[in-house]
Amino acid sequence: GNSVTQMEGPVTLSEEAFLTINCTYTATGYPSLFWYVQYPGEGLQLLLKATKADDKGSNKGFEATYRKETTSFHLEKGSVQVSDSAVYFCALSARGSNDYKLSFGAGTTVTVRA
């Protein structure tokens, strides 16, 4: 079945530091890949997505590139801010199979200190 494995946290950084959260996947069909974010006290929301190999999703200074050869979708941001403190979830859904549902990783808690 489809699954996502992401880097365990928690991750604590200082402002302006570089952030990477690793995500790898296993899927049948043609997966689309997502990063969702959950800010404190808020619901989950889509951060970015990529629907085919070599696509790069980007939003709010975050980027992730769909790497089919390494089955990865790592999230990066060059200079984090306190407001980026949140829980980040990698997710996939797979067209071309019977498994269209969104499958999520365990989440990575990121805390950015001023």
Place this chain on the structure above:
Amino acid sequence: GAGVSQSPSNKVTEKGKDVELRCDPISGHTALYWYRQRLGQGLEFLIYFQGNSAPDKSGLPSDRFSAERTGESVSTLTIQRTQQEDSAVYLCASSVTGGDTEAFFGQGTRLTVV
């Protein structure tokens, strides 16, 4: 409504009682998901509805759990004979067509079984 609405936002129930959780998806969204999020953990898939197709119930943890959806509208998740391990936040999400379309999440129902 403007977003996915879940009710109640909080529910405290005694062990052994039945509970019903409600989700109002965004109008026009054919896909609807239920997830469970235990404290400090990731999202556990429960069930997925897509239009008139048979729902994907593969994530329901036991026969005490069931869910229904009326057409492309409201969904209810029912937990019978609740147990303490059912305590969690239950999240509902909807998307236009499922698959690689963005899923919009509600704020969740926090269920506490005492």
